[in-house]
Amino acid sequence: xxxxxxxPEVCNLFGDPFNMVFLEKxxxxxxxxxxxxNETPQFLSEPxxxxxxGPMTERTQERVLERxxxxxxxxxxxxxxxxxFLCTGNAMEIFGDAIENEDGSKxxxxxxxxxxxxxxxxxxxxxxxxxxxxxxxxxGFKTQFTMAYTPDPKNAEYGLFRKVKGVGLNKKALFEGVxxxxxxxxxxxxxxxILNPDFARHLLRELGAGDVPLxxxxxxxxxxxxxxxxxxxxxx
Numbered sequence: 001x002x003x004x005x006x007x008p009e010v011c012n013l014f015g016d017p018f019n020m021v022f023l024e025k026x027x028x029x030x031x032x033x034x035x036x037x038n039e040t041p042q043f044l045s046e047p048x049x050x051x052x053x054g055p056m057t058e059r060t061q062e063r064v065l066e067r068x069x070x071x072x073x074x075x076x077x078x079x080x081x082x083x084x085f086l087c088t089g090n091a092m093e094i095f096g097d098a099i100e101n102e103d104g105s106k107x108x109x110x111x112x113x114x115x116x117x118x119x120x121x122x123x124x125x126x127x128x129x130x131x132x133x134x135x136x137x138x139x140g141f142k143t144q145f146t147m148a149y150t151p152d153p154k155n156a157e158y159g160l161f162r163k164v165k166g167v168g169l170n171k172k173a174l175f176e177g178v179x180x181x182x183x184x185x186x187x188x189x190x191x192x193x194i195l196n197p198d199f200a201r202h203l204l205r206e207l208g209a210g211d212v213p214l215x216x217x218x219x220x221x222x223x224x225x226x227x228x229x230x231x232x233x234x235x236x
Contacts, residue, residue: 055089092185
């Protein structure tokens with residue numbers, strides 16, 4: 001199995017690099033490719049099973065788009081072919097239509113799916129989220145300067161996680177995140193795979209890893225249960 005981590009030196013906020021540390025411990029035989037910002041992503045020309053990108057600053061979003069925009073069609077084709085992507089925090093905004101500033105100016109995204117993220121740099125949104133992914137319970141943290149909007153106000157078309165408590169893709173959406181084929185994008189940080197071992201198990205099965213034991217599985221599940229109790233008290 002080959003897993004590519006895009007731009008780890010700059011897309012590394014909120015502890016989310018530990019999503020990949022967790023997978024490295026779980027899949028010791030897998031090949032992990034770390035592609036720095038000044039290099040061309042390997043998934044554009046070579047077989048890769050999973051592409052991961054983590055949260056970044058707003059200035060870094062501009063730099064990432066500068067690097068990926070020349071490869072827009074190749075990125076779209078990779079998603080269409082069913083390559084798995086996991087993008088956490090504001091990384092998924094790169095793949096939407098646009099990122100809009102308060103003054104109305106925009107950064108053009110890659111256009112993989114119909115979504116516009118709107119920045120409000122004077123007001124950071126912080127909250128906790130509880131939701132579901134099919135029969136799997138999901139939880140995570142949100143810390144962001146943006147809310148995102150798809151053509152469906154409830155975000156049911158692209159929605160990744162159904163909201164139970166908290167805020168979805170925006171304050172009116174019933175779903176959090178984006179799923180298009182095997183592209184998984186979510187604002188949830190934490191890191192999500194450690195916070196949600198059942199979702200990690202789902203992703204690993206899709207990647208062909210079967211029921212390989214999760215790293216530190218007992219500790220992860222014990223911590224997840226404690227976190228669920230904390231979130232039940234916090235989220236309304």
